[in-house]
Amino acid sequence: MxxxxxxxxxxxxxxxxxxxxxxxxxxxxxxxxxxxxxxxxxxxxxxxxxxxxxxxxxxxxxxxxxxxxxxxxxxxxxxxxxxxxxxxxxxxxxxxxxxxxxxxxxxxxxxxxxxxxxxxxxxxxxxxxxxxxxxxxxxxxxxxxxxxxxxxxxxxxxxxxxxxxxxxEIRPKEKVGEKQSKKENMLEITEKEQNRELEINEDHEKNYNYESKEKIVRKRLWKTFYGVICAGGFSTMLYCIIQIFKYGFYYLFLAGLLCSISVMCLGVYGFYKLWKNDQNNIRNVDSYDEAQEHTTSLDDQTTLLADDEKTVLLLEQPIGRLIPKNDELTEIVINDNGFIIGSCMEGTDYQIEGTGISRRHLRFYKEGKNICCEDLNSTNGVKINGRKISKCVLHEGDRIKIGLEEFLFKEE
Missing domain, CATH: 1.10.510.10 (Transferase(Phosphotransferase) domain 1)
Incomplete structure (x- = not known):
């Protein structure tokens, strides 16, 4: 051939x-x-x-x-x-x-x-x-x-x-014990993250005094510098005015007058910038204090329920279901809350372990009466009825492909 x-x-x-x-x-x-x-x-x-x-x-x-x-x-x-x-x-x-x-x-x-x-x-x-x-x-x-x-x-x-x-497509089945251990691991990770945030906040508070002292010294040096500029410019301006009254409008005195006015304006502008920064810092401190007071008031209003008291679970209204083509997967119920599917346990509402599925792969949400599907910049994209999409409105019976898995969309 x-x-x-x-x-x-x-x-x-x-x-x-x-x-x-x-x-x-x-x-x-x-x-x-x-x-x-x-x-x-x-x-x-x-x-x-x-x-x-x-x-x-x-x-x-x-x-x-x-x-x-x-x-x-x-x-x-x-x-x-x-x-x-x-x-x-x-x-x-x-x-x-x-x-x-x-x-x-x-x-x-x-x-x-x-x-x-x-x-x-x-x-x-x-x-x-x-x-x-x-x-x-x-x-x-x-x-x-x-x-x-x-x-x-x-x-x-x-x-x-x-x-x-x-x-x-290696997809190990999850047992009840494994699910429980995953939940416990998630709780441990959450506690560690909270402790880490507290440590970071403490470090920020420790470093705050040091940084503020450094800023204070720097501000004093700038104030001294701008004060010297203003004083020099003002004295030179007075001297030039006196010489003009004595000898008339001689060009050297006029040039000196203009330069002294420019130098004095530069010093005044420097003082204005320092004052502006102080005002911004005061606003930031006030807003932080307000936020802290608001958080404290919310904490005071929070009441822990006793173990014997009943908590009512509010279920969200499902907007659709995904019927998997693969028998190993279970049916997915989509809730009206920006339902996210991916391979990562954090930041998703449903996890699928499989080839080509990104950590946060796609999102389902409601727009008016329409149910929409959006690709969350996944590596391999989302296909609806064989066509790759970034965002589209779903209809009854649409075929949705995520990685190598295919689902049939059923509207509630």
Whole structure:
């Protein structure tokens, strides 16, 4: 199979001989643009037809392989396999080689689909991993270990796509004891943070006197300096006025008068700036005292309930539910309070542990009668019905993709 790399203007192409027979796969390549496959054109040259795969608009994997999270990259690669299969294309016709694997702007893999080429995809994946192992940096031991372990998994298990997906999506189940220990850890972290804030406040109070003494000395020096300037300027001004009355408007006396007035104005302006700073400090102290008094009054009004008294839990009205496609996840009830989903326990209302999910990934909120979804600048974004969004209004039955997890939205 003859192949070559050519450049036309600002575009680069991977060119391969094309068979004459028209098939379903060739029609898909010609008529449909799949995000996971290189764009392909059919061209005639010297009575022969060729595939022209455009590569210049993408980044080569070789350039960025050491910057990628390998687990996330291979999860995206498996997702590309699934998308290719959804168009009834044979995965064995993918040409999975390091030089022919590219990345789009979001670091998703873009593959070369060649109908005339045929090789078992699992064998290609193993060979591809061996190519990657040869060029990856050995500084990050975690990444190197992943490549070797994933290669060993492919050799020993000979898995299908579902098994590879489960391997790449490690999500340990949480037990009741683990949940309780997490809550206790959160309480301990909160107490530590409070103690740390108290220590910081004490340090600020200790340093306050030292800083104020330093400022007082500095202010006195500036006041002395501005006082000398004002006195010198005023005395020089009087002397020049007297000389003008004696000898008339001689240019030296006029110049001295103007300079003395300028110097005196400079000193007055310096005194004004010092006075202004003092006024700002007084306002800051007053506002701080008011805040402290307000806090004290709130503390005085706070009453601790006895253990036998009942506390009424006010439940917020749910605005919708997320039905997971993955059976391991539970249904998520969305409350009307800026409901945040992410992988971190702090600052979120619901946590999902999975590949490609940011600490604070997305937020649900209500805008009038509409229920909205907003991406919180997550690394991998949020997809609604296959389209990446930053903010949009949700409707019944929308498919929401967070990382590699997919949910069906049900409106209350």
């Amino acid at each position: 003859k192949e070559q790399w050519i450049r036309e203007g600002f575009s680069s192409y991977y060119v391969v001989d094309k068979g004459q027979k028209l098939t379903y796969e060739k029609n898909i390549l010609r008529c449909h643009t799949l995000r996971c496959l290189l764009p392909c054109e059919f061209r005639m040259q010297d009575g022969k037809e060729y595939y022209y795969y455009e590569t210049g608009i993408y980044t080569t994997l070789r350039e960025r392989i050491n910057m990628l999270d390998p687990k996330l990259f291979f999860a995206y690669l498996i997702e590309s396999f699934e998308e290719t299969e959804s168009y009834l294309l044979n995965l064995d016709h993918l040409k999975l080689e390091l030089e022919l694997l590219f990345l789009d702007k979001e670091d998703h893999p873009v593959l070369c689909y060649l109908p005339e080429y045929e090789k078992n995809i699992l064998e290609q994946l193993r060979n591809f991993l061996e190519e990657c192992i040869e060029i990856i940096s050995t500084q990050d031991k975690r990444k190197v270990r992943f490549y070797y372990e994933f290669h060993s998994f492919l050799v020993k298990e000979k898995p299908n796509i579902e098994q590879m997906k489960s391997y790449l």
